[in-house]
Amino acid sequence: MWKQQFTKTGKMILFILRRDRIRLPVWLISLTFLTLITAIAFADLYSSDQERMAIAETMRNPAMTAMVGPGYGLDDYTIGAMMAHQMLLFTAIVVGIMSILLVTRHTRGDEEEGRIELIRSLPVGRLANLAATLIVLFSANVVLALLIGLGLFSLDIESMGLSYSLLFGAALGAAGFFFAAVTALFAQLSENSRGAIGYSFAVLGLAYIIRAIGDVSNETLSWFSPLGWILGTEVYVNNYWWPVWLTVGFTLLITAIALYLNTIRDLESGFLPSRPGKKQATPLLLSPFGLVLRLQRTSIISWGVGMFLIGASYGSVLGDLESFFASNEVMSQMLGEAGDVSLTEQFLTMIMAVMAMICTVPALLFMLKLKGEEKKNRTEHFISRSVSKWTLIGSYFTTSIVFGFVMLFLAVTGLWSASFSTMDEPISFLSLFNGGMVYLPAIWVMIGAAVLFTGLIPQLTGLSWLYLGYSFFVVYLGGLMQFPEWLGKLSPFGHIPQIPVEEFNLLNLALLTLIALLLTAAGFAGFKKRDLTG
Amino acid sequence: MTVIRARGLTKRFGKFAALRGVDLEVKHGEIYGFIGPNGAGKSTAIRVLLGIIKATSGEAEIFGRDAWKDAVEIHKRLAYVPGDVNLWPNLTGGEVIDLFMKLQGGKNKSRRDELIQKFNLDPSKKCRTYSKGNRQKVALVAAFASDADLYILDEPTSGLDPLMEKVFQQCVLDAKAEGKSVLLSSHILSEVERLCDRVGIIRQGEIIESGTLNELRHLTRTHLLIETKEPITDLESFKGVYELERKEDQTISFQIDSEELDGIIKHVSQYGLLKLESSPPTLEDLFMRHYEETGKPQASGAGGEA
Known part of the structure; x- marks a missing residue:
């Protein structure tokens, strides 16, 4: 009876591998690549003990501990210790996300789409799909552990021996195991794929927060978080294997529960009650703008939190910067020659440029959502009612402009609040605010470009991303790679006066704003004229 | 309006x-x-x-x-x-x-x-x-x-x-x-x-x-089923007759263009009608007729514009 439940699991494994023959390798290769490239970059950037100790000093604060985990290797901050300290947690989170997304896709996702029903109508065991999904994911995580472990070892970096590197990989793989099992469980509990993803992400987020609080205040607390277990391996410093086995043990337990729950439930049902939604709309929803906001609500909130954290993470290192820069050649080169301003101020202008460009990402996303909606034939609901095309595109434009500002504001606030607690002589909020807001015209130009494409040539909206990518490349790396100056001037971000290092340049800002206005106007006009696809 | x-x-x-x-x-x-x-x-x-x-x-x-x-x-x-x-x-x-x-x-x-x-x-x-x-x-x-x-x-x-x-x-x-x-x-x-x-x-x-x-419907054919005392043999030669089918000896089913209806009824009544069933064309017949025909669509407009 029990065995019969697994009939044709092998065939299902092949089928899942076939469906994910691109997706899975892309995940594994990019994760491995990112890890290896970071290790190489660390080895290049911090080649002397002195430089490593300098960066270790910037890590000695609660903000950093909360963000990346306890710095158990700070006293002898080897490249390995640095990898484990700065990269292990975040990579583990990404591996967790991979497991969550892939497991949901093959379990509740397929079930919701009615595909599992087709599979079940064939002579296939009831547990075959779930078992096959988990076997594929577990194998993928083992492969990932080996790829990363062997890859790190092959870099031949001092302090990163074979068994330690394998432990680094294994810790990541264990995180993948755990969240695959957790997602399999929630795929049984929740009635739809969104719920399964949502609850699994909630576990991931909770694990992060419990660990953050625990690492700062009470170490025992961290052991209640699976991410705490992963960091508990103390890779490249103390190298404990037992937390990996602990994680795998819990994984097997959760897997068993998930399999059991799958056998006792009906297809397309769940255990958690799906609460009925609203029968009526709130007044806030009842306009195109209201709908746009509502559809992007989750995205807006997560970007907002993210931008604040990015700001805070930059802010938390500001206090120890001078000593760090003094000892690091590469970083000084990136910042260019120092005049009469401090290195911290120079670094600040670069942070501002980077943050402004990151804030442009959500702003563009909010604007280009319109194209996505059009593609899905949902704009016709507006156009076939008494909503003008300008109201439609205007709603997305307004969201983009407003939240472009809000994101930048949150990033600056995060920067200020963290720098306030770590710097001896904190920078005033106002000067940070000015230094950030001066980038608004550049963001407007980027939004204007997106409007232009949406209005005139929707097939080419992808170019706005390319332009942003280009800007990031030339502005962020331009100094380091010593690009000619005109390359930077092709980007709107290259025309922004870097306050407080440079003079405030009203003319440039006014010109950028004018360009943004022209682009937007042309986009609006084009949108009014052109056919909608749906 | x-x-x-x-x-x-x-x-x-x-x-x-x-x-x-x-x-x-x-x-x-x-x-x-x-x-x-x-x-x-x-x-x-x-x-x-x-x-x-x-x-x-x-x-x-x-x-x-x-x-x-x-x-x-x-x-x-x-x-x-x-x-x-x-x-x-x-x-x-x-x-x-x-x-x-x-x-x-x-x-x-x-x-x-x-x-x-x-x-x-x-x-x-x-x-x-x-x-x-x-x-x-x-x-x-x-x-x-x-x-x-x-x-x-x-x-x-x-x-x-x-x-x-x-x-x-x-x-x-x-x-x-x-x-x-x-x-x-x-x-x-x-x-x-x-x-x-x-x-x-x-x-x-x-x-x-x-x-x-x-x-x-005027533009299309009516379906007729007739039974006569004496067999009719010359129906094929009439204009506007389609899909003629002889069932038993005396029963014939066929389609007739609406404008030829009058003439054909006059003709068959000479043979002593025992039974006459007529069904109007359904929209489906009409539709099918237009789409099964290859080549140019028929000239439109008969009574269509008002």
């Missing part, structure tokens, strides 16, 4: 001409059936009328206003139901209905609730969980709950079960009784036959036939 008037509508997508000079008129208070196979240009024509896409040439007017320029004004008095309803997965059906009604400008809560009940829709469910039929119900409830003067319905019943189709047909007839106009594009010919006052058939971007059902 004319509610929709289209003259020589042409729409090109690159080289492909989706509409080639479409003329269309929907009069006040009538239900106009718009039929044609997939890809014939029904939805394109409707989208031009809605101002979602702009005609390459030709005129399209609704309520006497330009369909492209005055779209927003026109849409205040118009309700549209697409054939393929795409909704936002994370909103509930109730929320979407409210949003649509608000965008339309109307606010008739009791009518909304009544229709939700009639169509047996659960408004508290997220749109992601709805089947095609349920998504269509959302659009139908929003449309019929609004106080529109013109309903443009593009294959609105393709996902509905027969019970719900009845409810839908009643809604359309109620709208007509209130003096409203309806443009109904449909595949379900029995539905068109039951509901529509006039019909237009579109093929490859051209209206090839339009008029009342009676007028259209």
Whole structure:
């Protein structure tokens, strides 16, 4: 009876591998690549003990501990210790996300789409799909552990021996195991794929927060978080294997529960009650703008939190910067020659440029959502009612402009609040605010470009991303790679006066704003004229 | 009074001409059936009328206003139901209905609730969980709950079960009784036959036939089944006789062009009629006849323009 439940699991494994023959390798290769490239970059950037100790000093604060985990290797901050300290947690989170997304896709996702029903109508065991999904994911995580472990070892970096590197990989793989099992469980509990993803992400987020609080205040607390277990391996410093086995043990337990729950439930049902939604709309929803906001609500909130954290993470290192820069050649080169301003101020202008460009990402996303909606034939609901095309595109434009500002504001606030607690002589909020807001015209130009494409040539909206990518490349790396100056001037971000290092340049800002206005106007006009696809 | 008037509508997508000079008129208070196979240009024509896409040439007017320029004004008095309803997965059906009604400008809560009940829709469910039929119900409830003067319905019943189709047909007839106009594009010919006052058939971007059902029937053949005392042998030689089939000796079934009906009856009555069964052509016969024929469509217009 029990065995019969697994009939044709092998065939299902092949089928899942076939469906994910691109997706899975892309995940594994990019994760491995990112890890290896970071290790190489660390080895290049911090080649002397002195430089490593300098960066270790910037890590000695609660903000950093909360963000990346306890710095158990700070006293002898080897490249390995640095990898484990700065990269292990975040990579583990990404591996967790991979497991969550892939497991949901093959379990509740397929079930919701009615595909599992087709599979079940064939002579296939009831547990075959779930078992096959988990076997594929577990194998993928083992492969990932080996790829990363062997890859790190092959870099031949001092302090990163074979068994330690394998432990680094294994810790990541264990995180993948755990969240695959957790997602399999929630795929049984929740009635739809969104719920399964949502609850699994909630576990991931909770694990992060419990660990953050625990690492700062009470170490025992961290052991209640699976991410705490992963960091508990103390890779490249103390190298404990037992937390990996602990994680795998819990994984097997959760897997068993998930399999059991799958056998006792009906297809397309769940255990958690799906609460009925609203029968009526709130007044806030009842306009195109209201709908746009509502559809992007989750995205807006997560970007907002993210931008604040990015700001805070930059802010938390500001206090120890001078000593760090003094000892690091590469970083000084990136910042260019120092005049009469401090290195911290120079670094600040670069942070501002980077943050402004990151804030442009959500702003563009909010604007280009319109194209996505059009593609899905949902704009016709507006156009076939008494909503003008300008109201439609205007709603997305307004969201983009407003939240472009809000994101930048949150990033600056995060920067200020963290720098306030770590710097001896904190920078005033106002000067940070000015230094950030001066980038608004550049963001407007980027939004204007997106409007232009949406209005005139929707097939080419992808170019706005390319332009942003280009800007990031030339502005962020331009100094380091010593690009000619005109390359930077092709980007709107290259025309922004870097306050407080440079003079405030009203003319440039006014010109950028004018360009943004022209682009937007042309986009609006084009949108009014052109056919909608749906 | 004319509610929709289209003259020589042409729409090109690159080289492909989706509409080639479409003329269309929907009069006040009538239900106009718009039929044609997939890809014939029904939805394109409707989208031009809605101002979602702009005609390459030709005129399209609704309520006497330009369909492209005055779209927003026109849409205040118009309700549209697409054939393929795409909704936002994370909103509930109730929320979407409210949003649509608000965008339309109307606010008739009791009518909304009544229709939700009639169509047996659960408004508290997220749109992601709805089947095609349920998504269509959302659009139908929003449309019929609004106080529109013109309903443009593009294959609105393709996902509905027969019970719900009845409810839908009643809604359309109620709208007509209130003096409203309806443009109904449909595949379900029995539905068109039951509901529509006039019909237009579109093929490859051209209206090839339009008029009342009676007028259209004139253009087509009547099915006859006769039994005579003496055998008739010379029917084949008559003009306008098709698909002749001799069953037993004396029973013959055949189709006859409507304009030849008089002559043929006079002829066969000489043989001593024992039995005569005549069935009018169904819309399906008409439709099939147009689409099975290859080559040029027949010249249109007999009685179609009014």
